[in-house]
Amino acid sequence: MSCKVIDTHSQLAYVVRMIHCVCNNINTAKVDAAAARGAESAACVQRACGTKFNCGQCREDINHRLAAWRALNPMLEAAE
Template sequence: MIHCVCRQINTAKVDQAASCGAKTANCVMKFCGTRFNCGQCRTSIDDRLQAVIPTLGEDKLLAAE
């Protein structure tokens, strides 16, 4: 899914940024080396981060059990 049309930021890029520690849409933009243009994507990126951040590291937790 494309989250930011202006900067061509898709779900894969948001997920990659999250796996590197991004917790906000601003952090995703910095990770991608850009900044907001119109800002319409901010909510979509934040929603994706809220969905993906809790799942990060689950495979490590399962392996430890």
């Protein structure tokens, strides 16, 4: 029986940096850093970056990134 490995390049989602909040120039690295310091919501990320929502269009995207970060760092999440 053969086993096919399908590479989804999901590991790249962790490496690629993109802007999540255009208004405040919050990128993936900043969201991840805030998550590592315990940010649990987009509002927490804004506070951690010393900013606040302007248009608020980034809220859902940042929350998705936080969820992805938690999925990629289950040991860090559990350590809290």
